[in-house]
Amino acid sequence: MNTLSDNALMLKVRSGDLDKMGLLFQRYHRPLYGFLFHMTQQREVSEDMMQNVFYRMLRSRHTFTGEGEFRTWMYHLARNVVKDHFKQTRRRGSHHEISDYEERLPAGIAADEQVERKLEIKALERALGNLSPENREVLVLSRFQELKYAEIAEVLEISVGAVKVRVHRAMHQLKEVYWHLETQNK
Template identity: 60%
Template sequence: MLQVKAGNLDKMGLLFERYHRPLFGFLFHMTGQTESSEDMVQTVFYRMLKYRHTFTGEGEFRSWMYHLARNVLADQAKQNKRVANHANVNEMAERIGGGIDADEQLQQEQDRDMLHKALARLNEDHREVLILSRFQELKYEEIARVLNITEGAVKVRVYRAMNELKRIYLTIETGRKAHEL
């Protein structure tokens, strides 16, 4: 990114190749919308070019990138006033595919569906910190920079978010099992 900042715009393609998938994953898990997430990825990379002068190189590039992504999410939420939180489970099942027998595949699909429902029910702060830490595999130090909070606060949020996610997941699972009986 420092090279892009210095005017070597050809390096932006390399950054896109390395980071567009993790960035899409973050945005998709936050919104549950494939097309919207793809558009937001493009917007984030556009803003990287536009605001390249703000990248100092002191922190990790990923922290700066996710900070921009959070701003794009906020702008998108303002435009839509309400962002849907439901993932397309069938699309996710197609991505997994493979040699799993039908029963296992159905169980995995149901588990993913319940996980996404549970994630969607978390408040935005908890969902965001879990996506950054568990799905995007950012270190707590990086998340602290992205969210502009202390590393200790990140640890507390992750702990609380995981407990809340477990509680919601178990509630959904119990309801599903009761419905099957």
């Protein structure tokens, strides 16, 4: 079976074949939700924002030219949704939901190891939540969404060199925040 590329699907959507958006949704709703969840750390808000991103894709389909990668264009729209969210509401604290990671734990791990792993993930989530939005964003795009530096540069509209510097600084800040949180809990 010949599978259409993301760009080809979005170009069909742009031309009026709106049913193709369903295929893009199937391909990208999970990674997009993951990005939004890591940015907000709120499950329901992230789900709403994900729907908003797909709505914006439909509404802004005429802006997709097919010259760049669909994924880059999608994350650019997602960044705008996140920015709009933070403009509209002030963040009232972090909501850490470990349940998203529970199913990722291997079934053969002993219960105490599972608890330890969950605590580590929760601590990492807290540390990530304490980063500046810019540092959290660049880490989520590079480490969780696995975008290449060139793709991140397109999304953020900066140079590849600037992306490398931001990732390096963000990782350094994440390590410091994680270490600080860990020493406070002991």
